[in-house]
Amino acid sequence: MPEFDIDFTVNGRPVSRRIDPSLRLLDLLREGLALTGAKEGCGAGECGTCSVFIDGKLVKSCLMPAAKAQGASIETVEGLARPGELTPVQKAFHRTGASQCGYCIPGMVMAATSALRENPDAGLEELKERMGGNICRCTGYTKIIEAVEIARDVVAGKLPQTALDPEGVGASWIGHNTARLDAPSKVSGRLAYAGDMVMPGMLHMQVLRSPHAHARIVRIDTSEAEALPGVACVVTADDVPGEDGFGVFVHDQPVMARGKVRHVGEAVAAVAAESVRIAREALKLIRVEYEELPGLYDPEDALKPGAPVIHDYCPDNVVKHIPVRKGDIEAGFAAADVIIEDEFATQQVEHAYLEPEAGLAYVDHDDVVTVISPSQNITHHRHMLADILARPINKVRFIMSPVGGGFGGKEDMIYQGMLALAALKTHRPIRLIFTREESIACSAKRHPSRTRYRMGLTNDGRITAIEFSLLADGGAYGMSSEGVMRKAAILSCGPYEVDNLKVDTKVVYTNNTPSGAFRTFGGMQAQFATESMMDIAAERLGLDPFEIRRRNMMRAGSLTHTQQKLNSAAIDRVLDAAEASSGWEPGAPTVRGSTRGDLAGPGTRQPCTLGARFATAGADIETVKVAS
Amino acid sequence: MLTCDTYLMPTRLGEALHAWSEAPAGSRLVAGATDILPYAREGRGGDVHLPTMIDLSRVAELQGYEVRGNRVRLGANVVYQQFLEDPTLVRLLPNMPSCAVWFADDQIRQQATLVGNLVNASPAGDGLPPVLTLNGEIELARLESGQIATRTMPVADFITGPGRTELRDGEIATAVTVDAMEGYGGSFQKVGMRRSLVISAVCCAALVKTDPSGRIFEDVRLALGGIGPRPIRLYDIEDMLRGQEMTRELVARASLLPADRVASRSRVAYRRAVVSGFIEAAIEDALVALGAPKPTPEQREALHA
Ligand SMILES: Cc1cc2nc3c(=O)[nH]c(=O)nc-3n(C[C@H](O)[C@H](O)[C@H](O)COP(=O)(O)OP(=O)(O)OC[C@H]3O[C@@H](n4cnc5c(N)ncnc54)[C@H](O)[C@@H]3O)c2cc1C
Numbered sequence: 001m002p003e004f005d006i007d008f009t010v011n012g013r014p015v016s017r018r019i020d021p022s023l024r025l026l027d028l029l030r031e032g033l034a035l036t037g038a039k040e041g042c043g044a045g046e047c048g049t050c051s052v053f054i055d056g057k058l059v060k061s062c063l064m065p066a067a068k069a070q071g072a073s074i075e076t077v078e079g080l081a082r083p084g085e086l087t088p089v090q091k092a093f094h095r096t097g098a099s100q101c102g103y104c105i106p107g108m109v110m111a112a113t114s115a116l117r118e119n120p121d122a123g124l125e126e127l128k129e130r131m132g133g134n135i136c137r138c139t140g141y142t143k144i145i146e147a148v149e150i151a152r153d154v155v156a157g158k159l160p161q162t163a164l165d166p167e168g169v170g171a172s173w174i175g176h177n178t179a180r181l182d183a184p185s186k187v188s189g190r191l192a193y194a195g196d197m198v199m200p201g202m203l204h205m206q207v208l209r210s211p212h213a214h215a216r217i218v219r220i221d222t223s224e225a226e227a228l229p230g231v232a233c234v235v236t237a238d239d240v241p242g243e244d245g246f247g248v249f250v251h252d253q254p255v256m257a258r259g260k261v262r263h264v265g266e267a268v269a270a271v272a273a274e275s276v277r278i279a280r281e282a283l284k285l286i287r288v289e290y291e292e293l294p295g296l297y298d299p300e301d302a303l304k305p306g307a308p309v310i311h312d313y314c315p316d317n318v319v320k321h322i323p324v325r326k327g328d329i330e331a332g333f334a335a336a337d338v339i340i341e342d343e344f345a346t347q348q349v350e351h352a353y354l355e356p357e358a359g360l361a362y363v364d365h366d367d368v369v370t371v372i373s374p375s376q377n378i379t380h381h382r383h384m385l386a387d388i389l390a391r392p393i394n395k396v397r398f399i400m401s402p403v404g405g406g407f408g409g410k411e412d413m414i415y416q417g418m419l420a421l422a423a424l425k426t427h428r429p430i431r432l433i434f435t436r437e438e439s440i441a442c443s444a445k446r447h448p449s450r451t452r453y454r455m456g457l458t459n460d461g462r463i464t465a466i467e468f469s470l471l472a473d474g475g476a477y478g479m480s481s482e483g484v485m486r487k488a489a490i491l492s493c494g495p496y497e498v499d500n501l502k503v504d505t506k507v508v509y510t511n512n513t514p515s516g517a518f519r520t521f522g523g524m525q526a527q528f529a530t531e532s533m534m535d536i537a538a539e540r541l542g543l544d545p546f547e548i549r550r551r552n553m554m555r556a557g558s559l560t561h562t563q564q565k566l567n568s569a570a571i572d573r574v575l576d577a578a579e580a581s582s583g584w585e586p587g588a589p590t591v592r593g594s595t596r597g598d599l600a601g602p603g604t605r606q607p608c609t610l611g612a613r614f615a616t617a618g619a620d621i622e623t624v625k626v627a628s
Numbered sequence: 629m630l631t632c633d634t635y636l637m638p639t640r641l642g643e644a645l646h647a648w649s650e651a652p653a654g655s656r657l658v659a660g661a662t663d664i665l666p667y668a669r670e671g672r673g674g675d676v677h678l679p680t681m682i683d684l685s686r687v688a689e690l691q692g693y694e695v696r697g698n699r700v701r702l703g704a705n706v707v708y709q710q711f712l713e714d715p716t717l718v719r720l721l722p723n724m725p726s727c728a729v730w731f732a733d734d735q736i737r738q739q740a741t742l743v744g745n746l747v748n749a750s751p752a753g754d755g756l757p758p759v760l761t762l763n764g765e766i767e768l769a770r771l772e773s774g775q776i777a778t779r780t781m782p783v784a785d786f787i788t789g790p791g792r793t794e795l796r797d798g799e800i801a802t803a804v805t806v807d808a809m810e811g812y813g814g815s816f817q818k819v820g821m822r823r824s825l826v827i828s829a830v831c832c833a834a835l836v837k838t839d840p841s842g843r844i845f846e847d848v849r850l851a852l853g854g855i856g857p858r859p860i861r862l863y864d865i866e867d868m869l870r871g872q873e874m875t876r877e878l879v880a881r882a883s884l885l886p887a888d889r890v891a892s893r894s895r896v897a898y899r900r901a902v903v904s905g906f907i908e909a910a911i912e913d914a915l916v917a918l919g920a921p922k923p924t925p926e927q928r929e930a931l932h933a
Contacts, residue, residue: 002633021635021681024665044666045736046825057709057738063662064739067635067683114734132824133733280629280675437670608823610729613712624813624842624920627875 008069010035011079022277025069026050026061029076036196037077037106037189039404041135041354042436048134049103049354051110052076058114060133077106077189080113089113090187091164092151093144097177100138102186103355103404108134109187112148120156124149125612132610137354137405182402194373194401195358199429202360203232203272205422206279207415207432208286209442210261210268213511214295214308217260217268217288224285225271230278232428234286235421236269242390246413248380248517249482250319252311255388255417260293262310262476263513265441267415272422272430295511299450299473302508310476310509317509319474320482322489324503324561332465332500336456340537344453344529348473349446351518355404356439361419362429368395369420374403376410376517388417389424396420408517409443412479444479444516447472447507449488449525455533461541461548465500468492470526474507475514480521481507488522493561494530495571496552501561535589542588546579630668634680641689641802645771647682649798655680657800660707660739662732663748690802693717701767701805708737708745708755721806722917723758723814723833730754730818733825743801749787749858750827751892756859757833757851758816759783762806768799778802789857812837812847815913817906829895830854830902834910838874838918845869850907855899856891865907874915876923880931883907 004021007014010033019028029035029052038061041049045063052061053075054068081087086094089112099105108131115122115130122130127148128141136144153159166179185191222234237244237258244258245251256267269286273279294308301307302317309315333339359373369389375381378398386396403410415432422430434442454467470488474481485505492503505522507515520527534552538545553571560566578584583598600606638644648657656678658664668676684690690704693716700720708731711717711724718725731737731754745755746766764783769776783804786794795801812835820826835849848869850862865882872878886907887900908928916922 002635004635022629022631044669045662045732048733048735051735058735059738060735063660063665063736065635065658065661065665065681065683067637068661068685070637111735129729130734133735277629277631284675435670610823611726613729614718614725624838624915624918625874626915626920626923627843627873 004067006067006070008071009073011075019066021065021067023066024062025052025054025064025066028066028069029061029074030196034198035076035078036192039103039106039193039355040195040433041103041356044436046135047104047107047354048111049107051107051114051134053110053114058110077110080109081188086184086187087113088154088164089116089148089151092147092154093187094179094183095150095164095166096143096147097180097183098139098143098147099180099183099186101353101355101403101405102182102191103193103353104134104136105186106189108136108144112144112151115148116152116155120152122152123612128608129610129612135354137352137407191402193355193358193404194360195355195431195433197360197372197401197431199360199362201428203274203422203426203428203430204276204279205270205272205419205430205432206276206283207267207418207438208269208271208283208288209438210257210264210266212261212290212292213264213297214293214310215261215290216293217257218291219289220269221287222269224287225282228273228278228282228285230274231282232272232274233422233425234269234271234282235418235425239421239425240388243387246381246384246388246417247478248377248411248480250478251384252313253477253479255421261290263511265438265513266476267418267442270418270422270432272426272428297510297512299448299471299508299510302510310511314509319478319507319509320485321504321506322485324489324492324501326498326559326561326563327465327500329465329467329500329502333454333456335458336464337459338540339454339456340533340540341454342533342536344451344532346446346449346525346528348448348513348515349518350440351405351407351409351443352440353405353407353409356434356436357410357415357443358431358433359416359419360429360431361416361423363423363427368397369424370397370399371416371420372399372401373416374401374406374410375413375416376403376406376408381413381416384413385417385420389420407519408480408521411517412444412514414442441513444514444518445475446518447474447481447484447515447522447525449473451525451529453529453533455537457537457541459541461537461543461551463496463498463552466493466498466503468501468503468526468529470505470529472505472507472525473510473512473515475510475512477514479514479516481515484515484517484522486522488526490562491523492526492530494527494534495554495569496530496549497554497558498552498561503561539589542590544586544588546575546584546586549575629675630665630678631675632678632681635683636680637683637686639686639688641687641769641800642771642776644682644684644687645769645776645798645800647680648800649771651682652679654678655682658683659685659704659741659744662736662740663744684800695720695808698808699805700808701803702742704741704743704800704802704804706742708732708740708742709734711742712737720808720810721758721762721814722809722812723761723816723835723914726814726816726913727754727758727833730816743804746783746787746804747793747795747801749789749791749793751790751857751859752828752831752854754816754818754828754831754853756783756787757831757853758814759804759806760851760859760861761833761835761849762809764804764806766801767803767805768795769802770796770799780805784861787858809835813914813916813918815910815917817910817913819902828854830899830906832903832906832910834914836911836914836918838915843873845872845874848911850910852886852889852903852906854892855889855903860889862886862907876927876931879908879911883911
């Protein structure tokens, strides 16, 4: 192993180390010095979870070779305040509720601290610009920016110290900004996510993934990889002792590809080794022979006669079909004055939580296999893993680590099984941290969908019938598809009372990246179609878009699409609030003309234009005259 | 993952050149590492092993900048943030602050060097068009019989294509020398997939000077990036504007010319549409930097009706 001697100070303390010069500063801080407040969200300088000060300047430590720290003074989030204390910035983040999943927060706190150190008087635009290198996926930034402004004003004496205190709650928690109990651990960088955890003797896992979308695995030869010094074991589907298969509804997914691969990025084999570097070298020594199979990449093709079959148990490729019927659509369309037809498509979307998937597994002294991971579904995972490992449930344990953003994307047990197998095979703790690229390539996505829509209405805007048919691309495995289709069907026609409807939602297997749970769980795809149809109908009928919705909205006593009688409904208040706060100008979409007063009003966020810092430097004096 | 056997941090140019000439094949010079580290990832270079990495950031001769008459010699270790924060550089290189503010973010700009950007020679590298407008020349040092020898060439000739330059084996780029443009208005236009932290699809740099009356273009310099294998200077449009009365109509007419120079392999129609808008906006913004009023959207629309 190459060596490099390095001396520097971290949070005021001198450090002297002999390191592998391949390390990045982030690795040295996290692995070498156990300073895990700096996180690795992307490893490519895009996200800012790894920001640290070096000689007073904020940098992204994932982009810096560790050797560059030679002789430097480094300050990490752990060094901002003394143990047990918080800086004004950290307190302000706590106060406004700026930390949600918390994974971006140490970096955000560092960026905010840097912005205010560079310019204690920075205005809103400048703060946004200076913090532009840090990404958050939970908050939408509003609370974060609000926190920085509060901290700035407290430090400047424009606001009292008490502005940093968490808001008190009165007699009720409801209607108050209740302080998050876990916020101090997040703003100080102390909260340990799975990837921050270490155990003595811990191994590191790396995963060999399929380059093919659909291929038969002819043979896997792991012997060379196993022979590499520093490798503890290699696991494949052959190591599964029990009934292999997991999934939220159908257990159609093996822990690692079994017999064939069904999407690019599917796990084929995994190596456990003394270091990530050795594990990666070992991956290159695994020989896999594939025989490529014809693949399916479009959900329409999956339904064609003679289409390739992705799963033997499912010869028609249909993962789930949810039909909903109510009333008589023939009669409904016959009663319509206008019938509108259209088609809507939505695309695949990545959750992009800032914490890539990570887990740590070990077998304890009582032979309990334990997996620590940010799983959004630990109880179900535990049951499935017990079957996969052929162990009684009391010998399988799941511990949910803090979830650094999930949004549905961490409901699937896509790596915990491999970790458990390797822990059982080696009896050593083992950790796997996905790279950002792996996370994007292998985790479930929002279902891409196509919806055919037919809506009948009377001239006064009452819906008489809806025919709704949605086809979703489920990708290679079932995951949450069934539930997503159910929700899409239940919510299909929106919060409107429709007497006659025929709704079909269908999800099929393809060789695309699997689709799974994602915020709204199918609701978004359906509502995009329905709400678009309402606007199109308003335009066709010359009605105000709010008005046409009010004429159709569900009320107390209405029957839902699945014929449940409602005791109460809130859509009337939602519409009133949306209309008031958007400053909506009443009228049909067609009558307003080209100028409208409800755009760019107060509360509208202007587009980002960088340069706030020197915009003020531009003189107001007009010296240049441009003739028009 | 990036791995190496040896990481060197020379402090003198001679030492660096010596190490570089001795380094095993496949070794690499490192400045800010903001191109090199992200390259060594899945989907790009994958796992990359470099026998020796020679870090130039501590080399004394490459630090700082020097004003020499009407030229500024920028040492190879000058990072982007300096163009935004150093008052002398802001004054003398008026389109570099706007280029810098659109470049990556405050943190990466503390590391990323202008020279690394030029040597990397991405067709969409943001530093390339402004350096062309500044008549930039790159200085290249090598060892010749143990002595440091240098040669200099225009940056326009140095960059020969995507990722390709005239840098020879054993050479280290030591500086970029550019025109000092005090009194010019500068601007930079950029569009990419998003606003922050993004590589340009198209970018455009401008420098404009007016005569003392404030009504005539005394000098105009324009360059485009992201429109082909390498950035280009728009001399014909500069000639068309120089010495003319500044009218919005003239600027609008000039902006239509460069669309046919888009020679990219992808998104050609999009880039063509963007280029015209960018020329006009770049000149306008440069004039605004000199104190001209910003045209209203209505004025713009009227011109293109
Ligand atoms: C998140 C992110 C955002 C980015 N945004 C932008 C952007 O907005 N615009 C843009 O143009 N680029 C952008 N980049 C790319 C990169 O930051 C720039 O190209 C930067 O200027 C490279 O400089 P560096 O000092 O980091 O170079 P390095 O990565 O250290 O080196 C780059 C190349 O130059 C060579 N080299 C460096 N110095 C010398 C020298 N003195 N002599 C000879 N060869 C040398 C190296 O060997 C290497 O081949 C971004 C990168 C990241 C990670």
